Amino acid sequence: MYEPLLKHLARFIRITESEREILISNLRYKKVDKKGYLLKQGQICSGNFFVLSGCVRMFTITANGTEQIVQFGITGWWISDYHSFENNVPSDYYIQAVEDSEIAIITRSVCDDLFQQIPQLNNYFRKMMQRAYVASLKKIELLLCTSAEDRFHQFTTDFPEFVQRIPQYMLASFLGFTPEFLSMLRAKNKSVNNS
């Protein structure tokens, strides 16, 4: 059941058979139905979540009461509020399933022990955090440097399958525009492609 995670791990680090057993025995498996939550605002984030299948989103509620999505997680991605997780403070975020999803969890209660027992996990998560950081810097650059229209095109080119998969209003929130503006862009795009 943890095969997607073990395969992912093998792309970055090598662990022994006994380390593999230790890892598996420390993971928690969770099925989350669509719209189910892994974390709610105000809770202390107690897990680092690996998406085995499905899709989840991380969002906050802004001052004016709207949802702002800051991150998605699809198969092969780790997602968590690392600030809350690491510092044991209440989270500003929600993590919610966009589709029925299967999640492997490293809980805070086993985390330190696990890193002690499998030091290579530090190497793995260093790489994971680095990739996430690089991706978020790229997003900052997109937000600051490109028009909403260019941002939309860039995103649909980079992640075509993803754009088909998630609801429109979520994509709009993630890219920082209104659902109406996104509909207009999609219609324009369609008419260009059909012409």
Add this chain to the structure above:
Amino acid sequence: MYEPLLKHLARFIRITESEREILISNLRYKKVDKKGYLLKQGQICSGNFFVLSGCVRMFTITANGTEQIVQFGITGWWISDYHSFENNVPSDYYIQAVEDSEIAIITRSVCDDLFQQIPQLNNYFRKMMQRAYVASLKKIELLLCTSAEDRFHQFTTDFPEFVQRIPQYMLASFLGFTPEFLSMLRAKNKSVNNS
């Protein structure tokens, strides 16, 4: 000369005296004059840079020819184009000194060996990358959810010293508005504080 780095390290991990010696013997020290470069667009980023003193900025040149700052590094921060560094590909970014700066460098040529010899460095950099990722997610949220004016106030509240230190046009670029708009906000702020 590496004291700020060794102190920083000690806040997160413990290394032995001999590991400390190994680390120091593998670091490179560089003085960069104000406006000097650690990296230019098109080069492969060959170092992970720790700011011992001074201040550097990481920026790209956008399609319309303007500079877009995506990151600053002040004393105690690591900065690099990790995508270029890790994947051996040309960088989209420049890293330039904003002030005369002193830098400790882990070059790509010693990096793998160093992590092998001091495995705890994986733990340290996992935490560094995690903090950088958390900060950049927070910035994405600020860019998407808050008005330029609120963004400015948030930033000046969180980093008052920093706002005094860097040139206005750089702060404007980092926060995503024009220098003129920033001047207007500062003038408005001043008149509110004086009234």
